[in-house]
Amino acid sequence: MTSIRLRLFAVFAAGYFVSFLFRGVNLGFAPFLTHQLGFSASDLGTLTSMYFLGFAGAQIPAGVLLDHYGPRRVTACVMLLAAAGIFLFGSASSLSMMMVGRLLIGVGVSVCLGGAFKATAQYFPVTQLTLVNGLVMAVGGLGAVAVGTPLTWLLSIATWRSVCMGLGVLTAVVAASIWLFAPAPRDAPHQPSVIEQFKGTWHILSSRGFWKLAAFSGINQGVFYAMQSLWVGAFLHDVLPTGQDSGTRVATLISILGAAFIVGNIVFGAVARMLEKRGVSVYLFSGMTMMLFVVVQMLIAARVPLPEPVLWSAYGALGGTGILTYAVLAHYFPVRLIGRVNTTFTLVIFLVIFALQIGIGRALGHWSASEGHYPLIAHQTVWAGLIAVQLLTAIWYFLPGRHGRSHAKAVPDNLTDANVRE
Numbered sequence: 001m002t003s004i005r006l007r008l009f010a011v012f013a014a015g016y017f018v019s020f021l022f023r024g025v026n027l028g029f030a031p032f033l034t035h036q037l038g039f040s041a042s043d044l045g046t047l048t049s050m051y052f053l054g055f056a057g058a059q060i061p062a063g064v065l066l067d068h069y070g071p072r073r074v075t076a077c078v079m080l081l082a083a084a085g086i087f088l089f090g091s092a093s094s095l096s097m098m099m100v101g102r103l104l105i106g107v108g109v110s111v112c113l114g115g116a117f118k119a120t121a122q123y124f125p126v127t128q129l130t131l132v133n134g135l136v137m138a139v140g141g142l143g144a145v146a147v148g149t150p151l152t153w154l155l156s157i158a159t160w161r162s163v164c165m166g167l168g169v170l171t172a173v174v175a176a177s178i179w180l181f182a183p184a185p186r187d188a189p190h191q192p193s194v195i196e197q198f199k200g201t202w203h204i205l206s207s208r209g210f211w212k213l214a215a216f217s218g219i220n221q222g223v224f225y226a227m228q229s230l231w232v233g234a235f236l237h238d239v240l241p242t243g244q245d246s247g248t249r250v251a252t253l254i255s256i257l258g259a260a261f262i263v264g265n266i267v268f269g270a271v272a273r274m275l276e277k278r279g280v281s282v283y284l285f286s287g288m289t290m291m292l293f294v295v296v297q298m299l300i301a302a303r304v305p306l307p308e309p310v311l312w313s314a315y316g317a318l319g320g321t322g323i324l325t326y327a328v329l330a331h332y333f334p335v336r337l338i339g340r341v342n343t344t345f346t347l348v349i350f351l352v353i354f355a356l357q358i359g360i361g362r363a364l365g366h367w368s369a370s371e372g373h374y375p376l377i378a379h380q381t382v383w384a385g386l387i388a389v390q391l392l393t394a395i396w397y398f399l400p401g402r403h404g405r406s407h408a409k410a411v412p413d414n415l416t417d418a419n420v421r422e
Contacts, residue, residue: 045361082108090164134269
């Protein structure tokens with residue numbers, strides 16, 4: 001890896017780490033928000049989902065901005081909104097103001113993933129993207145580890161509001177690092193208007209091939225991130241035997257999940273590249289790993305008597321494999337469209353997460369909680385519904401048919417920009 005590629009990887013991976021940290025930080029804050037501010041499960045679901053609403057709502061304009069101005073400038077500037085958002089969240093005393101803060105955070109980190117993948121697609125060969133993107137996800141996955149035992153320990157010595165202030169400073173530092181240390185921009189030979197770029201986005205959204213690639217993966221990842229960022233904690237608290245060490249066990253299992261997520265992104269990215277050299281498409285490999293993730297969900301929901309660390313390690317390792325779809329999309333769409341393709345796909349994922357964050361909370365609310373705990377049947381019903389939806393989209397994913405490439409080629413050149421490198 002050249003020095004430019006290494007520098008690019010380091011700063012954009014750090015940006016995605018911050019994004020991932022914000023995604024799951026409410027998992028650690030939840031008990032304090034419940035006890036200190038009296039928030040219900042529905043309140044927590046709605047509050048946490050605002051991050052995903054802001055993230056999703058910003059994806060289409062973010063994709064246009066990334067393709068028009070490049071990942072360095074856009075990512076660094078927009079991340080400052082996240083810093084402002086966490087400062088507001090940490091100082092607010094009402095649910096409405098905290099929701100505004102979470103919304104700003106979501107908008108502020110909305111470009112971190114798309115910016116990273118846009119940058120890697122520009123500076124790395126397409127054959128290396130499964131591995132490189134997996135490594136970016138692995139660094140981001142450190143945020144999943146951090147919202148387990150490390151965050152629990154930090155909250156034992158500092159208030160959740162102080163932690164918010166620290167996160168704001170960290171976000172500003174990472175934004176400055178991207179601005180200062182990412183590769184300098186290169187002038188593009190042609191820059192179409194923003195309107196023309198939005199037309200290119202519309203062609204992506206109207207592509208049947210895009211949806212064949214995105215539906216199963218979007219639902220699959222949406223389920224994983226909705227659960228990992230909030231509802232896994234509620235599930236474990238409610239189904240594990242209560243005791244003095246139950247909180248520690250939950251935090252440990254969440255950290256195990258996060259660590260497995262990191263390892264899974266690295267290992268599965270490397271395996272996908274190796275198998276591709278032997279004629280196994282990333283499309284097929286990604287689909288099979290996503291199906292294995294569904295199987296793991298079935299085992300957890302059915303309370304199959306397997307060691308909890310094994311089950312949750314498998315859950316974490318397989319939960320992020322849908323990310324391979326970004327590499328598949330890079331095969332089927334031209335580089336000049338990658339910013340918009342990536343952010344459009346991310347939009348699908350985060351709309352799913354937003355809906356599930358609220359939907360799961362409301363679904364659990366149909367059962368009466370006893371001392372803050374919902375019955376096992378409530379969680380099993382929710383998990384069964386999520387599994388059923390994933391299986392339905394998997395059928396379309398595996399049905400024979402054209403995808404991606406033919407539709408990508410159909411996008412008129414005058415609706416897209418030249419390959420902008422920054």
